[in-house]
Amino acid sequence: MHLGVAAVIFDWAGTTVDHGCLSPLAPFVEVFRRRGIALTAEQARGPMGVHKRTHLERLCALPAVLAAWQARFGRAPGAADVDALFAELVPLQLAVLPRFATPVPGCQATMAWLRERGIRIGTTTGYTRAMMDVLAPLAAAAGFSPDVLVAADEVAHARPWPDMCLRNLELLGLADPGACVKVDDTVVGIEEGLRAGMRTVGVVMTGNELGLTEQELAALEPVERERRRAAGYARLRAAGAHVVLDGIAELPAALEGLMRHPAAG
């Protein structure tokens, strides 16, 4: 243990792999497109971080989607519709996952820093176990292989409930959530960590808040980059994140500050 940190619990897409959290986007847009409903990327990204079936439920509840669904089918979407959407989403998501398994910049170095200090590495995700069975081995081959992985369908309640974080503690054999730090690129992922009693770190530039690949981010005009950076920082701070960073490359330095001045976040 270093600085009183026993474990860091990371999110997957947008935090440790898949710069910009792009993998889930096309599948969500596609299952609604098949029903004649056009989703913007911003709409599709809104509920990111929750269980993928819950994500579909939330998209169905968007006023614009609800109106379009009513106009097309003469009724509001129900649970059976969400089940059908999810059944179609799963193979689409499984098919695209291999393209989005690359660790974000600094991921391997941050993991090595944690391991050198005996800090355990846990993970939670909005993906299901079947999806993680595709993603995790590819991420491992690319250099990211956490000690523990809990998927959204392996607990009674996924984010923003704390269940996945608490299951991480159980699997790691750790008693104290106060000695753990949750790192995530979404509001629900920060809420998950807070509700588990953990310190939380938000990441903005690699995640869903910007929604950009490394190349797209590098190509952003400086003014626009700063505008979107500030908006992302504000959202994750408002969610309660103790610390907000550009990405996990900055985590080692941030942990030192976070654990020395835990109330200053």
Ligand SMILES: [Mg+2]
């Ligand atoms: Mg994420």
